[in-house]
Amino acid sequence: MKFQIIPVTPFQQNCSLIWCEQTLKAAVVDPGGNIDRILDAVHEHGLTLEKILLTHGHIDHVGGAAKLAAEQQLPIIGPHIADKMWLEQLPIQSQKFGFPPSIAFESDRYLDDGDEVTVGNTVLKVYHCPGHTPGHVVFWSEADKLAFVGDVLFRGSIGRTDFPGSSYQALIDSICNKLWPLGNDTSFVPGHGPMSTFGEERQSNPFVADQLLK
Template sequence: MKYQLIPVTPFQQNCSLIWCEQSLKGAVVDPGGNLERILEEAAKNHVQIEQVLLTHGHIDHVGAAQTLAEQLNVPIVGPHLADSFWLESLPKQSQHFGFVHCDPFTPSRFLQEGDEVTVGEQVLSVLHCPGHTPGHVVFFAKEAAIAWVGDVLFRGSIGRTDFPQSNHQDLIDSITKKLWPLGKEVQFIPGHGPLSTFGEERAQNPFVADQLFD
């Protein structure tokens, strides 16, 4: 599994172009905006985008999803059904955060715990990780030991839980009970900021370090 980070929107959200090296078939994770930049990266790497993957329904992660999907005639996959109210509120979100107007949309497929998504010959496992939003999902490439965690976990921090239907305890449980068992060596790509590993966060993250739960 290969990937290229593409920071998008004024929020510098970590959109990812991911692809299977064998087939060059790929997907875009969380295309929040800057569509031209995403398509340029795909062309540069000779990647055929076959789907759009969404971790959750916040506009900086989904703002360009519908346009990209329509332009390439590909499906939108994710997030979990519990985030449908966020997708329905996209016009209000775009206005509130100063984004270009974004129409509401319904994904081709909602995801749930235990689902799998195939990218070329690579398989991503789906984990339902509520807390930041109720329908947040994480994509895990076991073979490559990489996880796309959206806004669940960051290097040295965790996702906000002051939004409608956010829940701090759910977020802590998602991190410690869903992500940590994947392995300390797993590298994760957060929705914003630098990459890290689960092991590093278990040792040093002031919100979810192991020592806090001993």
């Protein structure tokens, strides 16, 4: 599997274009906005979009999903149904955060812990990781040792837990019980900022380093 990080929206959210090298079938993870920029990357690599994958329902991650789905006739997959409320509140979110008007929409398929999604021949395992939002999910490619974690974990930080439905303890539990078992050598694309590895965060992250949670 190959991927390209495409920063979108004024929040510089890490939208990811991912594709199967054998089939050139592709998916977009968290298209928060700047749809033209995303489609330019699709055309540059000669890809065929199959689907949209969502980690959670915050507007900087999903604000462009409905438009992209309509224009390209794509299904929207994810997040967990517990984030349905965030998708329903997109018009309010767009006003609150100064984003272009965004319509509420329904996911074509909500995901749960243990589900799998495919992109061409690539298999992504789904982990329900609540805390930042109640319905947050993470996508992991075992073959590539690569995870797309949205706003669960960042290089040197963790997701905010001051939103309705957030839980600090649930977030810590998600990181320690769902992400760490995937291996220290797993690299991850966070929702914002640079990539890192789970091993690096277990050593130095000021919120979830191993020595802090003993």
